[in-house]
Amino acid sequence: MLNKVLNPDFIIRKMVPQDIEAIMAIEKEAFSMPWSKESYLAEMKNQFACYLICDVGGQIAGYGGIWIVFEEAHITNIAVNAEFRRRGIGSAIMLELEKKAREKKAVRILLEVRPSNDPALKTYKKLGYMPSNVRKEYYSDNGEDALIMMKLLF
Numbered sequence: 001m002l003n004k005v006l007n008p009d010f011i012i013r014k015m016v017p018q019d020i021e022a023i024m025a026i027e028k029e030a031f032s033m034p035w036s037k038e039s040y041l042a043e044m045k046n047q048f049a050c051y052l053i054c055d056v057g058g059q060i061a062g063y064g065g066i067w068i069v070f071e072e073a074h075i076t077n078i079a080v081n082a083e084f085r086r087r088g089i090g091s092a093i094m095l096e097l098e099k100k101a102r103e104k105k106a107v108r109i110l111l112e113v114r115p116s117n118d119p120a121l122k123t124y125k126k127l128g129y130m131p132s133n134v135r136k137e138y139y140s141d142n143g144e145d146a147l148i149m150m151k152l153l154f
């Protein structure tokens, strides 16, 4: 099991079903269209997916997930508890997901983001993701486009 110690109180490990209540609390605060508990539980069993959480002193501070299909990886979700943002946790989770993608021989990684989501855009740009395409009216809650961002994995 991935269990990387980033600093003494800061551990990234695989998401397990016991994490679900903490995940849902963050999910509901972070997203206007939160995923359901059942979706996360199913994703934890998906052989093409990898979901990680960041544990800070015994508390789940954030999580993220990825699908890896052949040479392409896709970030499905990334969220950090509002109290823990701007401490590098979102970036640390993303970097671990990229590592998983490289291990599975993916050569590029993609994600979708709302153009209005400034913190996420800034995080992704800082990690080297570049805008690559637009999906018109992708988000069903407000009809907002999705910006597709991509990073090549070397």
Ligand SMILES: CC(C)(COP(=O)(O)OP(=O)(O)OC[C@H]1O[C@@H](n2cnc3c(N)ncnc32)[C@H](O)[C@@H]1OP(=O)(O)O)[C@@H](O)C(=O)NCCC(=O)NCCS
Residues within 6 Å of the ligand: 030, 031, 078, 079, 080, 081, 084, 085, 086, 087, 088, 089, 090, 091, 092, 112, 113, 114, 117, 118, 119, 120, 122, 123, 124, 126
């Ligand atoms: C996007 C998100 C995961 C970022 O997590 P985070 O742990 O706060 O991000 P980091 O601390 O790693 O930030 C990395 C860099 O991105 C930039 N950044 C992140 N949030 C920012 C903000 N609110 N304002 C300005 N810059 C920001 C900064 O350059 C930051 O580096 P710095 O703090 O050294 O300046 C977090 O804001 C979140 O959970 N948002 C709600 C859920 C969401 O929108 N998920 C993405 C869906 S596409």
